[in-house]
Amino acid sequence: MAAIVVGHKNPDTDSITAAISLAYLKSKLGVEAKPVAQGELNPESKFVLDKFGFSAPEIVTDATDQKIFLVDHSDKSQSLDNLEKGEILGIVDHHKLGDITTPNPIEIWVWPVGCTCTVLKGMYDFYGVEIPKEIAGIMCCAILSDTVIFKSATCTPQDVEAAEALAKIAGIDDLKALGLEMFKVKSAIEGTPIRDLVYRDYKDFDMSGNKVGIGQLEVVDLSLVEPIKDELYSELQKIKEEGGYHSIFFMLTDIMKEGTELLIVSDNPAVVEVAWGVKPEGRSVWLPGVMSRKKQVVPNLEKAFAG
Amino acid sequence: MAAIVVGHKNPDTDSITAAISLAYLKSKLGVEAKPVAQGELNPESKFVLDKFGFSAPEIVTDATDQKIFLVDHSDKSQSLDNLEKGEILGIVDHHKLGDITTPNPIEIWVWPVGCTCTVLKGMYDFYGVEIPKEIAGIMCCAILSDTVIFKSATCTPQDVEAAEALAKIAGIDDLKALGLEMFKVKSAIEGTPIRDLVYRDYKDFDMSGNKVGIGQLEVVDLSLVEPIKDELYSELQKIKEEGGYHSIFFMLTDIMKEGTELLIVSDNPAVVEVAWGVKPEGRSVWLPGVMSRKKQVVPNLEKAFAG
Numbered sequence: 001m002a003a004i005v006v007g008h009k010n011p012d013t014d015s016i017t018a019a020i021s022l023a024y025l026k027s028k029l030g031v032e033a034k035p036v037a038q039g040e041l042n043p044e045s046k047f048v049l050d051k052f053g054f055s056a057p058e059i060v061t062d063a064t065d066q067k068i069f070l071v072d073h074s075d076k077s078q079s080l081d082n083l084e085k086g087e088i089l090g091i092v093d094h095h096k097l098g099d100i101t102t103p104n105p106i107e108i109w110v111w112p113v114g115c116t117c118t119v120l121k122g123m124y125d126f127y128g129v130e131i132p133k134e135i136a137g138i139m140c141c142a143i144l145s146d147t148v149i150f151k152s153a154t155c156t157p158q159d160v161e162a163a164e165a166l167a168k169i170a171g172i173d174d175l176k177a178l179g180l181e182m183f184k185v186k187s188a189i190e191g192t193p194i195r196d197l198v199y200r201d202y203k204d205f206d207m208s209g210n211k212v213g214i215g216q217l218e219v220v221d222l223s224l225v226e227p228i229k230d231e232l233y234s235e236l237q238k239i240k241e242e243g244g245y246h247s248i249f250f251m252l253t254d255i256m257k258e259g260t261e262l263l264i265v266s267d268n269p270a271v272v273e274v275a276w277g278v279k280p281e282g283r284s285v286w287l288p289g290v291m292s293r294k295k296q297v298v299p300n301l302e303k304a305f306a307g
Numbered sequence: 308m309a310a311i312v313v314g315h316k317n318p319d320t321d322s323i324t325a326a327i328s329l330a331y332l333k334s335k336l337g338v339e340a341k342p343v344a345q346g347e348l349n350p351e352s353k354f355v356l357d358k359f360g361f362s363a364p365e366i367v368t369d370a371t372d373q374k375i376f377l378v379d380h381s382d383k384s385q386s387l388d389n390l391e392k393g394e395i396l397g398i399v400d401h402h403k404l405g406d407i408t409t410p411n412p413i414e415i416w417v418w419p420v421g422c423t424c425t426v427l428k429g430m431y432d433f434y435g436v437e438i439p440k441e442i443a444g445i446m447c448c449a450i451l452s453d454t455v456i457f458k459s460a461t462c463t464p465q466d467v468e469a470a471e472a473l474a475k476i477a478g479i480d481d482l483k484a485l486g487l488e489m490f491k492v493k494s495a496i497e498g499t500p501i502r503d504l505v506y507r508d509y510k511d512f513d514m515s516g517n518k519v520g521i522g523q524l525e526v527v528d529l530s531l532v533e534p535i536k537d538e539l540y541s542e543l544q545k546i547k548e549e550g551g552y553h554s555i556f557f558m559l560t561d562i563m564k565e566g567t568e569l570l571i572v573s574d575n576p577a578v579v580e581v582a583w584g585v586k587p588e589g590r591s592v593w594l595p596g597v598m599s600r601k602k603q604v605v606p607n608l609e610k611a612f613a614g
């Protein structure tokens with residue numbers, strides 16, 4: 001029986017493409033493996049697979065009796081159901097080391113880089129396996145996506161180097177143009193219910209005993225959001241009431257201008273001034289250079305709430 | 308401040324040499340790092356470091372405020388005290404994935420091979436860093452030790468390949484001769500109190516509610532143990548009484564003949580016959596081909612006790 005290669009729940013482009021890429025590499029090394037996914041493709045991943053001629057991987061959500069390679073995660077909460085009833089053969093990832101343990105020695109490749117596909121590029125090099133043009137194409141797209149076209153604080157020189165080498169193999173001339181095309185698909189808002197937009201990338205936090213929600217929408221141009229901003233703000237107010245939040249912050253991140261307009265619905269909007277030293281005007285504040293929730297928003301707010 | 312590179316508690320040759328080897332590699336890659344150890348060298352490790360001109364690494368047992376690379380383990384119980392007060396930068400290992408987690412992405416190289424130094428050989432190759440002759444020598448010794456000169460059930464073709472390549476760099480002509488020399492040092496029994504010999508490699512198990520102790524002594528020739536066998540057996544009987552054991556089994560493993568003479572002190576010696584289908588004669592039984600406590604002794608006894 002072929003091993004399965006699977007990324008995290010709510011799969012993104014890196015999880016999908018890393019599964020395809022590792023399954024191919026393993027097959028070339030004599031280990032039968034097929035890529036699967038824990039859920040449907042998001043619009044960006046669908047665009048990427050379509051562009052390079054791949055169909056969506058089969059959906060698998062249960063580990064029972066499976067032999068498994070995990071990509072793009074090492075946390076039980078992000079992984080297959082009944083993980084202890086399958087056999088993990090390997091992990092390829094770029095996140096913090098999670099709580100998965102194994103009864104036997106396995107193969108693990110984890111590097112502190114911006115994208116799992118950057119690690120996979122290293123594995124192909126190490127094993128001397130040639131990367132087919134189409135697989136190089138989707139791996140390159142994963143790096144552009146995870147590093148926000150090399151602008152994210154998580155991007156490393158290894159990511160840029162890998163993406164450029166993969167682009168060469170795939171015959172991609174203009175990385176930035178391809179990245180923008182992907183982000184236009186990713187940030188498409190037409191036809192999406194407002195609440196789905198809010199929850200597309202949304203997380204709850206406990207900050208010094210206060211319930212705080214932080215969402216993010218990355219767009220190639222803030223003007224695209226202008227027509228729905230009023231509706232979006234009303235929706236955040238509703239969610240705040242319904243959920244008993246102290247605050248909801250919603251990041252409208254302009255990846256070209258490299259900054260974030262932060263929508264603020266809060267019992268104490270002054271925390272924003274404490275967090276960034278900038279006074280909100282009306283219902284939002286412009287934060288130049290701020291693009292990462294994890295690295296630039298959560299820590300500042302946690303300090304402001306604690307102070 | 309330089310990062311420290313450290314192996315597991317009660318360090319063996321792989322833990323010591325992998326720390327030295329990774330510290331050198333990291334320094335070559337621009338990360339200041341120094342090897343340390345969680346305890347004194349055992350006789351084998353001392354022999355190996357002396358042979359290639361290294362002194363014993365400084366002893367460090369506390370992680371507080373340290374930047375740390377872990378080698379040869381990924382379990383908290385095997386690691387430094389106060390591990391959460393240090394910052395783990397990387398893990399290089401060949402054991403099952405343990406319970407260590409990290410708050411940030413780190414570098415992890417873990418392969419299902421016989422020795423950490425086999426993984427390290429791969430890392431040197433990957434980064435294109437030349438291995439100095441002396442470091443190649445101690446890495447080669449670690450592989451010979453961990454794989455019992457390629458005879459252990461844990462040995463893989465990668466281990467053999469790495470050891471042969473390292474031997475070439477180090478100018479070692481006869482791997483087997485070097486391995487035997489090491490095992491003679493390791494299994495030296497002159498001058499060692501009998502109880503220390505028993506506890507040199509000894510573990511307790513709970514088998515279906517029965518307290519069972521299993522020790523192991525690896526020797527290059529069983530005849531070396533002959534003069535102390537009576538004394539050894541009396542000591543096992545004493546330990547059984549003192550510790551309230553159901554059974555103590557002591558493996559006298561002959562690495563050349565590739566088998567184990569199992570000394571038996573038990574309330575029910577018949578479990579040995581159930582476990583291996585061989586009737587004990589007197590106080591011991593010869594088990595041809597049995598060399599690994601973990602893979603060939605514990606599972607059989609657990610089944611026999613359960614049945």
